[in-house]
Amino acid sequence: MKTENVSISHKNYTLYTQYQNNEKLRLEFNRLTQKVWEFDFENYYQSGYWDDNCILYSLFDGDTIASHTTVSLFTGNSTGETKTLIQLGTVMTDADYQKQGLSRFLMERILNDFKGKNDGIFLFANETVLDFYPKFGFVPVQEFEAFxxxxxxxxxxxxxxxxxxxxxxxxxxxxxxMVENAVPNTIFQTKNKGLSFFYCYANPELGYRDSIYFIEDLNCAVVVENEEQTLHILEVFSPSTIDITRVIASFTDIPFDEVVLGFTPEQNNFNYRKWKDDDLQLFVTEELEPFFKKQQLIVPVLSHT
Structure with a gap:
């Protein structure tokens, strides 16, 4: 845990980072997360899979959390080389502390802390803050769904x-x-074991714990949901390259007439259509913008924060 006293708009705060092991601070963080986003991270912490790739940045006013941003680190492979990618998420400021420059402070601090230590940053923003992130060099890009x-x-x-x-x-x-040894199956790779377990293990009600299958012949674990004749293959984890067509064929006992992927496959036998996550807009830094402009990509669904 790191602690620093800071002054923002003539008011004193404490900046805490990487403090998830401090129960008092963590529970206060969970309180605000539940208030703003209607879920919390306690099950994730108790699962034991919260690792150093999930970094909390929070401003506290005494014992009360005022503003927060989570930094998630990924091992990526977006250009044929191993890259370090960053996602910013769980952005929130308590109502009593809004419009006081706290989110700006956290953004500037994070960008400074990770300057020269990453190959691109991305985030999802709702429609109320679309004019905020371009101030820091982020640009909106379109996502495309493979089907x-x-x-x-x-x-x-x-x-x-x-x-x-x-x-x-x-x-x-x-x-x-399977998760630890998985090789890339997507053009835009965002490998993060902790986040995979956040979705697939730590949050039974929120995530996909009841949707994981193992196909022994293919030596792969597949996260799958079937809704209204559509088979959603959210992720495939395998230590070797997998033919997605064979994965699809393994689910022919389930009635479906369309397959939708939660990632951008390396295979070229899929069609693409524009995709948007509810009211969220994907923003990326200039390092990633050309990549999204040249190819029809989606940030893997199990990588969203």
């Missing part, structure tokens, strides 16, 4: 699968091994 309309899949190509029960130690270890 296929499926007809006449050969059931003979189907590999057996089974749903993983992460309450069972063997299944949890198997899934952890």
């Amino acid at each position: 296929q309309h499926i007809k006449n899949l050969n059931p003979g190509e189907r590999s057996d699968k089974r749903k993983l029960n992460l309450d069972q130690e063997a299944d949890l270890k198997l899934f952890e091994n």
Whole structure:
């Protein structure tokens, strides 16, 4: 944990970073997160998968949290080389402290702390703050969703699968091994073990804990949901390159006529359409802008914060 006394607009605050192990501060952070976003991070912390790639930046007024931004670090591979990418998320300021420059302070501090230590930063902003992030060099970019309309899949190509029960130690270890050793299956890679477990293990009600399958023949774990005849393949974790078509074929016992991916595949047999996450707009720094302008990409769904 790091602590620093700061003055913003003639008022004194304490800046805390990486303080998740401090129960008093963490619970106050959870209180504001629940108030603003209607969820919290306590299950994530208690799961043991909150690692150093999830960094809290919070301004406190005494014992009360006033403003916050989370920094998530990713190992990326957006240009054929290993990159360090950063996402800013869980941005929030308590109503009593808004319009006092606190979010600006946190943004400037984070950009300064990570200057020269990253290959690009991205974030999702709601429609109320679309004019805020361009002040710091962020630009809006369009995302594209990969999909296929499926007809006449050969059931003979189907590999057996089974749903993983992460309450069972063997299944949890198997899934952890898949996540840790996964090779890129997407053009825009954002590898972060902790965040994968945030979605797939630590938050049963919020995430996808009941949607994880293991396909032994393909040696892969797949996060899948089926809604209204659409098979959503949110992520595929495997230590080797996987043919997505074979993954799709493994789910032909489920009725669907369309497949939608939660990531941008390296395979070229998919169609693309514009995609937007509710009222959120993706912003990126100048290092990433050309990449999104030249290709039809989506930030992997399991990487959103």
